[in-house]
Amino acid sequence: MSSANIAVVVHAAKDLRLETRNVRDIGSDEALIEMKAGGICGSDLHYFNHGGFGSIRLREPMALGHEVAGEILDIGAGAVGLNVGQLVAISPSCPCQTCFYCLKGQQNHCLDMKFYGSAMPYPHIQGAFQSKLVVKANQCVAADGLTSAEAAMAEPLAVCLHAVNQAGSLVGKTVLVTGCGPIGCLTIMVARRSGAARIIATDISDQTLNTARDCGADEVINTKDEPQKLELFERDKGQIDIHLECSGAQPALASGVACLRPGGTLVQLGLGGDMTVPMQVLTAKEIALRGSFRFHSEFSVAVEMMRSGLINVDQLVTHSFDVREAIAAFEIASDRSRSMKVQLIFTDNENG
Ligand SMILES: [Zn+2]
Ligand SMILES: [Zn+2]
Structure with a gap:
């Protein structure tokens, strides 16, 4: 896989850049995702507008984004239940599954949490606004029947x-x-x-x-x-x-x-x-x-509720921008009077 990977990276307040990043090879329990949609969340906006929030400050460049969905381009041999070409909602939450809280079923309190686009730990956890991204297969929830815009709403749901x-x-x-x-x-x-x-x-x-x-x-x-x-x-x-x-x-x-x-x-x-x-x-x-802080088992429930029609999120996605227009997207998302959920669309454009 050599095609370009575009990442939306914040360097400091009001300093958002599109950068090309390398895509590493996948492991046997991993999948390579071609990103389709990514919603801009309040925390992304805090990094964009203020360089952080509370005591949490950016200390190095960080790709933003944690509300994402994409298609599987490639999967490792050990990743079962997923198919190449399938649309998946990607949980941004990567608990260690071995610490005290993980073993108690409180994964959202994991002592070694890797949550996309978070400057809490250092080095920061890089975010998922990347046109190609290697993820753990167990972060992926099949989203057949949903649009990528809907699947990218699984995290806030x-x-x-x-x-x-x-x-x-x-x-x-x-x-x-x-x-x-x-x-x-x-x-x-x-x-x-x-x-x-x-x-x-x-x-x-x-x-x-x-x-x-x-x-x-x-x-x-x-x-x-x-x-x-x-x-x-x-x-x-x-x-x-x-x-x-x-x-x-x-x-x-x-x-x-x-x-x-x-x-x-x-x-x-x-x-x-x-x-x-x-x-x-x-x-x-x-x-x-x-x-109430984040979630764990609720992520797959969210996808199922949308797939079964119990929850319809369509009207909440008010704006979609090509990833190359990320700065405009972040500006609109910062204006609550003009937008509800703003999403970035990752298109496969070789000229980009
Ligand atoms: Zn969010
Ligand atoms: Zn843990």
Whole structure:
């Protein structure tokens, strides 16, 4: 395999470059992927706009991307159950499978996690926005019947499935989802499929809230324009059973806690840096606080839910750009008023 491999590499804030990288030979448990689609995620945008987030900073050039799908170009002899030419969703998560947490089934907490496009460890874990990529065969989930754009949504959907799993049963519950970007909208879809009786969604953009309604929210509230509408849910110590906080924004957390019933559950999945928790209220109302971080087994569930038609992500992919237009794609993705999910399309263009 000698054809060019284009990688989308961030060097520093606002310094994104297309570079050619070599493709190594595959091992027996590996597959060579011809990338088809890759979604730009919040963490990619943090590296692009700020060179990192929180205490995590770029210390060397890093290929971005972890929401990807592609076709198998070649597979090793030890990789069973996959075929050349098959479309696969690629899990960006590579836990070691031997550490304490992996052996306990908590692979998302692996002590030696290799998660694509992450500057947490050093050397950084290079990302998957590469037109050709060697992956472990066990990262690949067959996506027959899906488009590559859909298959590339498996990762954010898996994040939301994990978060709803953290919440416990949603059957018959009143659920509040704060922050309706791609993660919030997918969370609404999962909550609907999980038996929630009533779903209230909040955001500060009407356009985003329209999508949230299309995704299954019963009521949508623009908390910038009409904050009093959410306050109605504070009645009688609170009306909300489960709050799925997707925004990472302090006001959304605080207002949700005020609306939670005694004994309710708050699941925090938005990563907004430091947020202050109104601990007094949590204590007095006996609210359970659950964090939610990444996923493991939910990745293949996500693919299956899309393949069976239980979850349709099509309307969330608002923009597609050729990988050569990556900078324009990152600019549009950074503007929440103009985009939901922006994907890069990796085309086979020998002139590129
Ligand atoms: Zn993501
Ligand atoms: Zn491990």
